[in-house]
Amino acid sequence: MNLRLLAALSFALALSFTAVRAAPPPVQSARVTVLSTMLAGDPLFKGIGEWGFSALVEADGYRLLFDTGLRPQTVLHNASELGLDLSGITDVVLSHNHADHIGGLLTLRREFAKKNPKALSRVHVGRGIFWSRGPGDDGKEENAAIALKAAYEATGGVFIEHDKPEELAPGVWLTGPIARTHPEKNYGTAGKVLTATGWTEDTIPEDIALVLDTTRGLVVLTGCGHAGAINTLAHARRTIRDTPIDAAIGGLHLLTGNDETLAWTSTQLRTLEVRRLLAAHCTGLEATYRLRERGGFTRATATVAAVGASYDSAKGLNSLVLAR
Known part of the structure; x- marks a missing residue:
């Protein structure tokens, strides 16, 4: 191939990449409804709170x-009471291997497959979710995702492992591995994981997030934010679209964060132009209020998530009664 042709092809590829990144965000309307977290926030809705997350x-x-x-029946029960039929859903995303994020999968798959064989039949995960975490005190494998994999695949479901950003539908992105540019340690330090090079500290390497690229900005969902709350949000802007974040939703693992950590996180939320915060699960109640105060939010734009709470791209947050 001559140099002139090679240069022309390279220029064309560069233009193509630029055009893709400059295209208008494809998601016009987005909605996120919390199905599992610690609080059940509406006296007219008899939802079940638990230590877990789902949306x-x-x-x-x-x-x-x-x-x-976490529990096999929680999301099934809460979806039913909210009047949400999950049988038409094919895709599931599991943010990481911990039991409080994967516990309902098998029950949901078995229940909704009765109505639709394709229901919840495809699960997207980050590379490393099935790596051994070693035996616990009872001698059994610590990583519950390993046993879940076999049981789930026996129902006809499939797991898809991701090691880079992937678009599941127009404007709906998985982050893939999250660059940990800030020294956030939003995970326990006692765990070990077996990698290709041997046992090492378990930093939850498979931790992934979901990003919606909407006309109002990015909407970022995290399970626990083990890769770091700010690392995750910054990664979304860097890899999906460099635009303000209309909503950060889910667990941010700040419940044990000290004053210095919460002050730094609040400053970074301002820098990343995060407009709304629906803080669930392991974010922590006090931590959420600190982020609201220091991050420039209001009661309307930053709240503790409850079961049934929601984000709507046209209406903002609906925090229900208890968390207002």
Whole structure:
């Protein structure tokens, strides 16, 4: 191939890449409804709170389930009481291997497959979710995702492992591995994981987030934010679109954060132009209020998530009664 042709092809590829990144964000309408977290916030809704996280994500008609809570029946029960039918959903995203995010998957798959064989039949995960975490005190494998994999695949479901950003539907992105540019350690330090090079500290390497690229900005969902709350949000802007974040939703693992950590995180939220915060699960109640105060939010734009609470791209946050 001559140099002139090679240069022309390289220029064309560069233009193509630029055009893709400059295209208008494809998601016009987005909605996220919390199905598992610690609080059940509406006296007219008899939901179940638990230590876990799950959310229904809707983007221009495309629907997926992000995480599945801890107990087998929680998300199934809460979805039913909210009047949400999950049987038409094919895709599930599991943010990482911990039991409080994967516990409902098998029950949900078995239940909704009775109505639709394709229901919840495709699960997207980050590379490393099935790596051994070693035996616990009872001698059994610490990583519950390993046993879940075999049981889930026996139902006809499939796991898809991701090691880079992937677009599941127009404007609906998985982050892939999250660059840990800031020294956030949003995980325990006692765990070990077996990698290709041997045992090492378990930093939850498979931790992934979901990003909706909407006309109002990015919407970022995290299970626990083990890769770092700010690392995750910055990664979304760097890899998906460099635009303000209309909403950060989910667990941020700040419940044990000290004053210095919360002050720094609040400053970074301002820098990243985060407009709304629906803080669930392991974010922590006091931590959420500190972020609201120091991050420039109001009661309308930053709140503790409850079961049934929601984000709507046209209406903002609906925090229900208890968390207002």
